Amino acid sequence: MGMGMHVAGIQVHSAVPSTTDPQAPIWHASPNYGPRRDGLKPSLIVLHYTAMNSAQEALDRLCDPVHEVSAHYLIGGDGTLWHMVREEDRAWHAGAGEWSGQKDINSRSIGIELDNTGRHPFSDLQMRRLEQLLPQIMHRWSIRPYGVIGHSDMAPGRKFDPGPRFDWLRLERNKLAAPRGQNDGPLDAPMDQFRILAQSAGFSADVDDETLLSAVRLRYRPWATGPLQSADLVPMTARS
CATH class of the missing domain: 3.40.80.10 (Peptidoglycan recognition protein-like)
Known part of the structure; x- marks a missing residue:
């Protein structure tokens, strides 16, 4: 609220x-x-x-x-x-x-x-x-x-x-x-590419990498833990 x-x-x-x-x-x-x-x-x-x-x-x-x-x-x-x-x-x-x-x-x-x-x-x-x-x-x-x-x-x-x-x-x-992207996303997981995809998906707030990853995961992969993975990038590869 x-x-x-x-x-x-x-x-x-x-x-x-x-x-x-x-x-x-x-x-x-x-x-x-x-x-x-x-x-x-x-x-x-x-x-x-x-x-x-x-x-x-x-x-x-x-x-x-x-x-x-x-x-x-x-x-x-x-x-x-x-x-x-x-x-x-x-x-x-x-x-x-x-x-x-x-x-x-x-x-x-x-x-x-x-x-x-x-x-x-x-x-x-x-x-x-x-x-x-x-x-x-x-x-x-x-x-x-x-x-x-x-x-x-x-x-x-x-x-x-x-x-x-x-x-x-x-x-x-x-x-x-x-809709989220499926299995045609990037194979590697560089943080700069993750931030670009997140920005294009709408996540534009000025926050650090860890906070951004947590927010994106909360939307798309709430069960995920640990460092950035290629699977974190995949959902943001399809927008409409």
Whole structure:
């Protein structure tokens, strides 16, 4: 969950259409938001885990003005979907970091929190609800699969969500995240080539080699340990 500054004078209860659709999100307004800066529109979707004991605990924090954190959506482990900040507005979920050389990720993104401690698998009900929500957001804002990222991707070393238990391959198979390269990558593993590939894949934060390797592995090879291997380069050889 990212930090942000409260913007005075903004009405908390944004105009969100009412609906009787049982699949519609539950509107639960958060006061922690502001306008997107410099006329920016969403081009990224950032996925988080809540690292809290329950969805209700996370919902309370995301809607508490004292904590100054929020997200556009929260998905519970049972698939319940809460909508807290209008997509047109800037939620405070990403904090410091960058992706593809661009900063102020809050102004460029939609934030989705997933009720998960980071230590257990994400439920099928939760993943299915995420797979329903992502295409809708991507269609509304013309966001490509490449624009669906984890908090750890844009804040290496500072954030670790959605964590090693998140099923990125499941999203990739459904064209809801950028596909990874397979077995046609480089045979050797020089660090300078790794950094070039990581940069081209979007990992542009100014961090040391070890931190960068950890962030890339968290996304693609969370089980991997030890020094850089050629297998660490392979996933970043295919982008879309």
